[in-house]
Amino acid sequence: MDQQFLYDINSVPQVNLRNRTTAVLAGKVVGGGSAVNAMMTVRGTMEDYNRWGGFFGNQSGWSWEGLLPYFKRALNFVPPNRDVADSAKITYNTSFWGNSSGVYAGWPSFQYPATTITMDSFKGIPGIEFPGDSGAGRPGVYWYPTFMDPKLVARSYARTGHYDSIKRENYHLLTGSKVTRILFNGTTATGAEFTQGKSKQPTTVKARKEVILAAGGIHSPQILQLSGIGPRRLLDSAKINTVVDLPGVGQNFQDHPMVMASAIDRNLNVHPSGDDMFNNATFLTWAANVWAANKTGPYSIATGNAAAWLSFPVISPRYAEISANLTSQNHASYLPAGTDPTVAAGYRAQMQSYAAALRGNGTAFYNLVLSGGASNGIIVDLHPLSRGTVNIDTADPHGREPLVDYRALSNPLDVAIMTDILRFTRRYYMNNTLTTQLRPAELVPGAAVTTDAQFADYIEESLSPSEFHPVGTCAMMPRELGGVVDQDLKVYGVQNLRVVDASIIPTLPGANTCQTVYALQCEKQAADLIRYGSSKVVASG
Numbered sequence: 001m002d003q004q005f006l007y008d009i010n011s012v013p014q015v016n017l018r019n020r021t022t023a024v025l026a027g028k029v030v031g032g033g034s035a036v037n038a039m040m041t042v043r044g045t046m047e048d049y050n051r052w053g054g055f056f057g058n059q060s061g062w063s064w065e066g067l068l069p070y071f072k073r074a075l076n077f078v079p080p081n082r083d084v085a086d087s088a089k090i091t092y093n094t095s096f097w098g099n100s101s102g103v104y105a106g107w108p109s110f111q112y113p114a115t116t117i118t119m120d121s122f123k124g125i126p127g128i129e130f131p132g133d134s135g136a137g138r139p140g141v142y143w144y145p146t147f148m149d150p151k152l153v154a155r156s157y158a159r160t161g162h163y164d165s166i167k168r169e170n171y172h173l174l175t176g177s178k179v180t181r182i183l184f185n186g187t188t189a190t191g192a193e194f195t196q197g198k199s200k201q202p203t204t205v206k207a208r209k210e211v212i213l214a215a216g217g218i219h220s221p222q223i224l225q226l227s228g229i230g231p232r233r234l235l236d237s238a239k240i241n242t243v244v245d246l247p248g249v250g251q252n253f254q255d256h257p258m259v260m261a262s263a264i265d266r267n268l269n270v271h272p273s274g275d276d277m278f279n280n281a282t283f284l285t286w287a288a289n290v291w292a293a294n295k296t297g298p299y300s301i302a303t304g305n306a307a308a309w310l311s312f313p314v315i316s317p318r319y320a321e322i323s324a325n326l327t328s329q330n331h332a333s334y335l336p337a338g339t340d341p342t343v344a345a346g347y348r349a350q351m352q353s354y355a356a357a358l359r360g361n362g363t364a365f366y367n368l369v370l371s372g373g374a375s376n377g378i379i380v381d382l383h384p385l386s387r388g389t390v391n392i393d394t395a396d397p398h399g400r401e402p403l404v405d406y407r408a409l410s411n412p413l414d415v416a417i418m419t420d421i422l423r424f425t426r427r428y429y430m431n432n433t434l435t436t437q438l439r440p441a442e443l444v445p446g447a448a449v450t451t452d453a454q455f456a457d458y459i460e461e462s463l464s465p466s467e468f469h470p471v472g473t474c475a476m477m478p479r480e481l482g483g484v485v486d487q488d489l490k491v492y493g494v495q496n497l498r499v500v501d502a503s504i505i506p507t508l509p510g511a512n513t514c515q516t517v518y519a520l521q522c523e524k525q526a527a528d529l530i531r532y533g534s535s536k537v538v539a540s541g
């Protein structure tokens with residue numbers, strides 16, 4: 001990944017990860033993360049979005065039903081090539097997709113046969129569903145597309161799909177500029193201040209109607225805090241005048257933690273396979289040639305197109321116990337000392353919702369991407385219970401990047417959940433009637449790791465707290481639950497200011513986040529909320 005397109009930020013040392021720090025990857029380029037991401041085109045389950053709507057009651061448009069039309073408008077789905085779909089057994093259902101957007105959900109022209117075998121191996125484990133499409137809003141094992149323009153066989157993203165085609169006199173895209181704060185007259189947002197290039201001299205731009213902030217999960221809370229919107233105590237210590245004391249800004253920070261867990265199927269003699277890209281010179285030459293000739297073959301695959309997204313009862317025999325433990329926790333005790341009672345109340349509401357989700361089959365907690373080779377690697381906890389913070393650095397709030405603290409594993413039940421995710425992965429490879437003939441051998445964490453204490457040790461040693469999906473720091477929740485924006489994405493306590501990016505996501509979807517951001521940002525917010533002035537779902541199909 002080209003570092004010039006990324007911010008240079010490291011997290012604060014993670015006390016529960018032996019003081020390790022982690023790189024905070026966020027796109028510093030037109031299109032943001034959509035310009036640098038791994039192009040996995042997935043959405044969460046119905047229950048994920050109903051959880052958002054649930055914070056506002058039954059009438060909320062922020063539910064699966066309310067968002068589905070926007071998921072359809074957000075992407076232009078182009079089905080896979082018939083031959084590839086037939087040979088790889090790719091299923092899809094176009095009723096979950098649209099075809100009007102400039103951002104494409106396409107498919108590579110090649111799939112490794114082993115992908116189908118490793119997907120089918122999940123049939124050896126009870127309780128797993130196989131929804132026919134990744135957009136169905138159900139947990140399970142399924143194929144999903146890629147953010148790719150199928151004609152160009154190139155990344156399709158916010159710039160190519162939206163910005164490049166805007167031809168209006170009143171649209172200006174200023175590259176190399178950095179917003180330093182939002183300007184206010186009293187509590188009414190009136191514009192923004194920014195610097196250009198290396199100049200420290202600020203310029204201002206005035207808003208006739210409203211200011212719309214979309215700087216992402218790390219920088220939107222920073223800009224609000226620098227503008228005087230945030231927890232008063234933090235702003236006081238940074239010597240920033242408080243415009244509105246909004247305790248939730250920069251709190252409720254979530255990202256998807258991941259660890260390595262892999263086994264190798266020693267008898268998986270199916271070729272070509274993902275492994276041939278590393279150790280078969282003839283195959284590599286062929287792959288390079290077909291790519292150079294017509295952009296086909298394995299190089300047309302981004303990060304794979306198949307994965308397991310599984311609910312907790314399917315993977316954990318102790319789901320009821322963990323759910324009960326979450327219900328009875330003193331939730332606020334796992335938040336930073338001095339957390340505002342409204343933010344604590346929001347956390348409690350989220351944990352109650354997750355306690356129910358841990359017992360049900362509508363929320364995916366487990367994710368394993370299938371590589372098309374004899375081994376797979378990274379597994380993801382899709383709903384961490386720990387909450388972090390993104391706060392300005394009070395020592396030099398204007399000069400430094402914000403302090404990013406994942407507070408990984410601060411809720412101890414995250415260790416129990418990750419342990420069961422690891423144990424399930426072992427079961428999938430090693431104790432599965434459909435994989436025994438493949439002669440699997442565990443690579444990591446390794447057969448010697450068996451007890452809870454050993455798993456905890458491995459997790460502390462190796463967990464990465466981020467899959468580069470920062471959300472929650474300007475949460476769309478009621479103000480009395482620590483929310484920062486209302487259902488119309490308007491910032492509480494001020495006028496004429498909205499936030500429209502991943503930071504408003506109150507709880508992570510059980511999926512990579514970009515498709516959800518397209519639905520809420522480009523379509524739901526921009527097309528309807530601003531144009532029609534309300535969050536009523538006015539679009540259909």
Ligand SMILES: Cc1cc2nc3c(=O)[nH]c(=O)nc-3n(C[C@H](O)[C@H](O)[C@H](O)COP(=O)(O)OP(=O)(O)OC[C@H]3O[C@@H](n4cnc5c(N)ncnc54)[C@H](O)[C@@H]3O)c2cc1C
Binds near residue numbers: 515
């Ligand atoms: C390495 C990586 C891999 C990922 N892989 C996937 C994937 O495979 N699938 C998936 O679904 N999601 C993936 N994601 C996540 C996805 O890209 C993000 O969820 C999405 O881009 C978030 O959109 P956003 O608008 O909230 O913020 P961003 O995309 O971060 O956009 C924010 C924009 O604001 C700009 N900005 C920030 N601060 C300022 C300022 N002060 N002044 C001016 N501009 C500013 C930034 O430069 C950026 O252009 C990945 C992300 C990364 C970084």
